[in-house]
Amino acid sequence: MGKSLKTTYDSIAIMKCSVCGKNVDQTFLKKLVGTYVKDKKSKKKPVCKVCQKTMTMEQIKEKL
């Protein structure tokens, strides 16, 4: 045995929603609680689930 799992909390970057600017939660597997939406430049932007719920994809893309 002798293997030690090093927890690297430093590597967890806080993602912010590109629409409302709030922090987007991530699961312990670093999966975003929300989604990524590609903007006009095909750049992936994080969008929280609240914005996903309250806005259409068109509205979200306008704000990216």
Ligand SMILES: [Zn+2]
């Ligand atoms: Zn949001």
